[in-house]
Amino acid sequence: xxxxxxxxxxxxxxxxxxxxxxxxxxxxxxxxxxxxxxxxxxxxxxxxxxxxxxxxxxxxxxxxxxxxxxxxxxxxxxxxxxxxxxxxxxxxxxxxxxxxxxxxxxxxxxxxxxxxxxxxxxxxxxxxxxxxxxxxxxxxxxxxxxxxxxxxxxxxxxxxxxxxxxxxxxxxxxxxxxxxxxxxxxxxxxxxxxxxxxxxxxxxxxxxxxxxxxxxxxxxxxxxxxxx
Ligand code: URA
Numbered sequence: 001x002x003x004x005x006x007x008x009x010x011x012x013x014x015x016x017x018x019x020x021x022x023x024x025x026x027x028x029x030x031x032x033x034x035x036x037x038x039x040x041x042x043x044x045x046x047x048x049x050x051x052x053x054x055x056x057x058x059x060x061x062x063x064x065x066x067x068x069x070x071x072x073x074x075x076x077x078x079x080x081x082x083x084x085x086x087x088x089x090x091x092x093x094x095x096x097x098x099x100x101x102x103x104x105x106x107x108x109x110x111x112x113x114x115x116x117x118x119x120x121x122x123x124x125x126x127x128x129x130x131x132x133x134x135x136x137x138x139x140x141x142x143x144x145x146x147x148x149x150x151x152x153x154x155x156x157x158x159x160x161x162x163x164x165x166x167x168x169x170x171x172x173x174x175x176x177x178x179x180x181x182x183x184x185x186x187x188x189x190x191x192x193x194x195x196x197x198x199x200x201x202x203x204x205x206x207x208x209x210x211x212x213x214x215x216x217x218x219x220x221x222x223x224x225x226x227x228x
Contacts (some may be wrong), residue, residue, distance in 0.1 A: 001087045001088020002040060003037060003039040005018075007106045019037050027047075028047070029045055030046055044090060054213075060110075060113075060219075063224075064107075064212070067214040068103050070102070079102075082108055096108060097120040098204060104201045107219055128177040129204050130203045131199060136194065136197050137171075137194045139194070147163040158179075158180065163178075164178050206227040
């Protein structure tokens, strides 16, 4: 995010006032005066106006379209994390509400609100998650009933909760889950003797990817936040 936009978003200043503050040398980024209004901020940058740090006001709720190869962690020394892509969002409590594997693409929710992320991820709230899945072997029609009845995964005490499978073509389908066990989609197809070759999360609850391209993110609307 640009510095002038950041100031206008995170303080009471209008964009014009923000520009003025930058021009007159009253804004510092990481302890250095910055007079470039278009300076791009990175996650973790500390912005001060008149010597006082601008702290993100209120909670943050974001949806990102994760690319393959990016990990769902808040920090990593070697690998790119989802948070590395959130230019301008510096809230210290930002975390991921429901992780995806490194090779999975699609919808990731990111927030500073711990109670909200608990509602999104808790099995008690049965929030629906829809995945586009491709497999190496054909998807058999029998999977539909097997997934609806629940699947016994290795090292799990209980069957998976009823899941909806819509077969789209020989090797592709849409799977709807209401829980999020570790590697659940891959393990469910594995239990059928099949293997997932492509996995993309399309939606969580009422939040969908829409037009977001890989690597892009946006703020959730109030309705989307309230939907969990
Ligand atoms: N299920 C998986 O196996 N992987 C994911 O990333 C998400 C759900």
